[in-house]
Amino acid sequence: MKRKRMKQAIRKTQIPLLLAFIIFASFVHLYSAHVQCEWTGVEKIVAVGDLHGDYDSFIKILKGTGLIDKDLHWTGGKIHLVQIGDIMDRGPKAKEIFDLLMRLEKEAEAAGGKIHVLLGNHEEMNLTGIALDRENYVTVEQFIAFLPESFREKKEIKIKKGIEKRAFKKTFSDVSLDQKLREYWESALKKAIADRKDPVRIEYQKNFNEKYGKWLLEHNAVIKINDIIFVHGGISERFSTWKLEEINNRIRLELNSFMRGSPTNILIVYETDGPLWYRDLSSPQTKEEDLKPEVDKILQNLGARYMVAAHTPRVIKTKDDMKRFDGRIWIIDTGISEVYRSSGGRPAALIIENDYKFSVWPLDFEEKDTHPIEWKAYFQGKIAIISPCLPEAIGCILKSALRRVISFYGG
Numbered sequence: 001m002k003r004k005r006m007k008q009a010i011r012k013t014q015i016p017l018l019l020a021f022i023i024f025a026s027f028v029h030l031y032s033a034h035v036q037c038e039w040t041g042v043e044k045i046v047a048v049g050d051l052h053g054d055y056d057s058f059i060k061i062l063k064g065t066g067l068i069d070k071d072l073h074w075t076g077g078k079i080h081l082v083q084i085g086d087i088m089d090r091g092p093k094a095k096e097i098f099d100l101l102m103r104l105e106k107e108a109e110a111a112g113g114k115i116h117v118l119l120g121n122h123e124e125m126n127l128t129g130i131a132l133d134r135e136n137y138v139t140v141e142q143f144i145a146f147l148p149e150s151f152r153e154k155k156e157i158k159i160k161k162g163i164e165k166r167a168f169k170k171t172f173s174d175v176s177l178d179q180k181l182r183e184y185w186e187s188a189l190k191k192a193i194a195d196r197k198d199p200v201r202i203e204y205q206k207n208f209n210e211k212y213g214k215w216l217l218e219h220n221a222v223i224k225i226n227d228i229i230f231v232h233g234g235i236s237e238r239f240s241t242w243k244l245e246e247i248n249n250r251i252r253l254e255l256n257s258f259m260r261g262s263p264t265n266i267l268i269v270y271e272t273d274g275p276l277w278y279r280d281l282s283s284p285q286t287k288e289e290d291l292k293p294e295v296d297k298i299l300q301n302l303g304a305r306y307m308v309a310a311h312t313p314r315v316i317k318t319k320d321d322m323k324r325f326d327g328r329i330w331i332i333d334t335g336i337s338e339v340y341r342s343s344g345g346r347p348a349a350l351i352i353e354n355d356y357k358f359s360v361w362p363l364d365f366e367e368k369d370t371h372p373i374e375w376k377a378y379f380q381g382k383i384a385i386i387s388p389c390l391p392e393a394i395g396c397i398l399k400s401a402l403r404r405v406i407s408f409y410g411g
Contacts, residue, residue: 035252037244038224039080039114043354045225046361047082049310050120052337053091053142055100057347061336065349065361072100074107080225081108084310084332085120085232085276089131091337092141098212119221119251120232121276121311124269127213128258129205132193140182143189146208147200159184209259217255220248221275227305228352234281234309234329236273237294240301247275281324282312282331288324295325308332308350315344319360322350330358 046065051058062068067076083101088094105115125131131138144152159181192201222231222244229235239247247268254269268274280286281295299307310333316322322330335345349361359365 034245035218035220035248037220037222037248040226042080042225044079045082045228045352046076046079047084047230047308047332047350047352049084049332049334049336049348050086050313051083051091051097052086052089052122052339053094053097053139054337054339055093055096057336057338058097058100061347061349061361064365065351068104074104074111074113076108076111076113078112080114080116082116082223082225082230082308083118084230084308085118086122086310086333087117087120088122088126088142089137090139090339092139093145094142095145095212098215102215116223116230117216117219118223118230118232119216119219119276123216124255124276126208127216127255128263128269129196132201132204133196135193138189140186140189143192143204144185146212147204148207151203151207155184156181213259217252221251222247224302224304226354227303229302229304229307231275231307231309233274233276233311234278235275235298235302235307236278236280237298237301238273239268239275240298251275277311279312281307281329282309282314282333284314292325295328299328305356306330313340313343313345316346316348316360316363319358319363322360327358
């Protein structure tokens, strides 16, 4: 009897210990997992800034830079594409962008290329569940897209039945089903924003983290390709002393703790000088001469020649509008999303080739061409060489044709 009780007691203590071990092991795996964050010998890089749900502009950029074909398949070969974060919020089609990138990642890898999806502060806010605290961040389209399909369908079936019932009783207003559904989801979004315990908000958060959050945590916040740092906000002097792998692993660990509902010992997430939020390098209010010594120190600590960041939208009319600190810092948030179009935003991409030649699509590129504009001069030169010979060649063709006509009619 005593032995039986002892066995039962052991089993009772084993279960919580096992659960504790599984949770601990998952954290350790996440923190220590080796996700590569440095590459060398890359001949060409295409870097794209904040997209904010504008799928159509992203497609335009990918096609314009020769990375995908008309069927949206990878044609970039060994090129490395860097999407520098903030795919989410403000615009309607973040899910479509994620789905496209998930597929293109595999296609690029198979072709010897690479797609780097970096975390931005808006991905951070959605992973930690606070994006819905801001009224104008999550659009109704994004809200609907990340709800579980079965959950959404049940709600919409209920609405449709209600409309059919009212129509049968002749109380049905002259409003389309689509409009009724939109009105319902707009109301649901307002409730989700107002109440963190709202059941629809909980479904949104749970489904997003399960399907896309896990995938995002497989990616980095900061990477180094050749001697160039890519990061959403920027690297401050404080974090420039950290190894890149340490920054990325720490962010993964902290975001995962938020997703589990138990954030603890937060060192980077939501830090104003952290990699996802730091603005001093990009802010127009920052005087370059005042910060230049700090920038020199940051790049020296990182062992880098250049840094590419985004996070702060800027209107660009020439390539120089992207540069700061004598071209050592490049800011590529050009207001790509349609929501910035009225403020002068435009789709653009930074292209870096292996000799550190920086160019901006479409500013430095001809329409429907992925070769820099300098090629135009090359081809014009070739035509200039050939053109003196053209009159003689045309004369020969005309003489030959005339002889044949005379021969035909005179013979």
